[in-house]
Amino acid sequence: xxxxxxxxxxxxxxxxxxxxxxxxxxxxxxxxxxxxxxxxxxxxxxxxxxxxxxxxxxxxxxxxxxxxxxxxxxxxxxxxxxxxxxxxxxxxxxxxxxxxxxxxxxxxxxxxxxxxxxxxxxxxxxxxxxxxxxxxxxxxxxxxxxxxxxxxxxxxxxxxxxxxxxxxxxxxxxxxxxxxxxxxxxxxxxxxxxxxxxxxxxxxxxxxxxxxxxxxxxxxxxxxxxxxxxxxxxxxxxxxxxxx
Numbered sequence: 001x002x003x004x005x006x007x008x009x010x011x012x013x014x015x016x017x018x019x020x021x022x023x024x025x026x027x028x029x030x031x032x033x034x035x036x037x038x039x040x041x042x043x044x045x046x047x048x049x050x051x052x053x054x055x056x057x058x059x060x061x062x063x064x065x066x067x068x069x070x071x072x073x074x075x076x077x078x079x080x081x082x083x084x085x086x087x088x089x090x091x092x093x094x095x096x097x098x099x100x101x102x103x104x105x106x107x108x109x110x111x112x113x114x115x116x117x118x119x120x121x122x123x124x125x126x127x128x129x130x131x132x133x134x135x136x137x138x139x140x141x142x143x144x145x146x147x148x149x150x151x152x153x154x155x156x157x158x159x160x161x162x163x164x165x166x167x168x169x170x171x172x173x174x175x176x177x178x179x180x181x182x183x184x185x186x187x188x189x190x191x192x193x194x195x196x197x198x199x200x201x202x203x204x205x206x207x208x209x210x211x212x213x214x215x216x217x218x219x220x221x222x223x224x225x226x227x228x229x230x231x232x233x234x235x236x237x238x239x240x241x242x243x244x
Contacts, residue, residue: 009056012049012052012056013053016052016053018168018169019156019169020156020169020171022053022172022174023172023174024054024173025175026176027057027176029146030054030059030110031144032058033108034143034144035107035108035141035142035144036143036145037105037137037144037145037146038055038146039113039115039146039147039148039207039211040113040114040148041114041120041148041150041208041215042114042117042118042119043152043153044159045157045159047114047153048064048112051174052064054174055110055112061109061110063101063109063112064111064112065101065133097133098133098136101113101133101137102141105137105141105143111143113137115133115207116128116130116230117130117131119159120228121160121231122228126212126227127212127227127228128227128228129227129228130205130208132204134204134208135195135200135204136195138203139186139189139199139200139203145179145180146176146180147176147180147210148174148175148177148211148214149174149211149215150172151172151218151219152171153170155171175214177211177214180206180207212227
């Protein structure tokens with residue numbers, strides 16, 4: 001681990017420990033080596049801090065896809081040196097983030113992605129419709145695709161009400177699922193099946209359905225049968241992960 005990575009660990013650990021009382025279920029399902037694509041639901045702008053701790057504590061260093069607006073100044077330089085991946089939304093460079101993430105996975109790293117692109121707009125905090133970037137990465141790499149459900153960070157920062165509740169050690173739970181079996185679909189893609197919009201949508205929903213089922217287990221209540229619609233436009237404060 002280089003000095004920048006070590007610095008990032010030091011920056012993340014104390015705030016995560018103060019803000020959250022983290023509880024993990026099956027963190028051993030995150031492979032200790034090799035390419036892994038961690039796919040999580042998005043409930044708070046603070047998710048990356050808690051999720052980074054999960055990945056750190058599993059023995060890996062996470063590389064997040066994040067909106068380019070956070071890559072400014074000294075912080076931006078540190079993020080880039082630590083292998084974080086900027087996403088230039090709604091521009092010709094948008095797919096460059098997926099290319100960078102694909103290269104990162106091919107190098108054997110751990111990439112974290114929030115396919116919803118921003119905090120869910122579902123008033124009950126279930127996942128909303130996701131972008132298809134996660135499917136492109138899942139189908140065109142050999143990465144282990146690990147679905148992760150998280151529940152709790154929204155109690156500290158409520159995105160819907162734009163309110164921060166200043167308190168310490170808020171419970172945050174993580175359920176790491178079994179890897180999603182994509183072998184058959186990957187074989188079809190390697191054999192020449194095109195990455196059509198339908199295939200990408202079906203693969204995205206397959207992965208996110210697993211995340212949703214795990215979230216239902218964490219919450220102890222049934223999940224809805226579908227995904228909440230995406231907003232028609234981006235809103236101020238949409239600064240966290242993007243699936244491009």
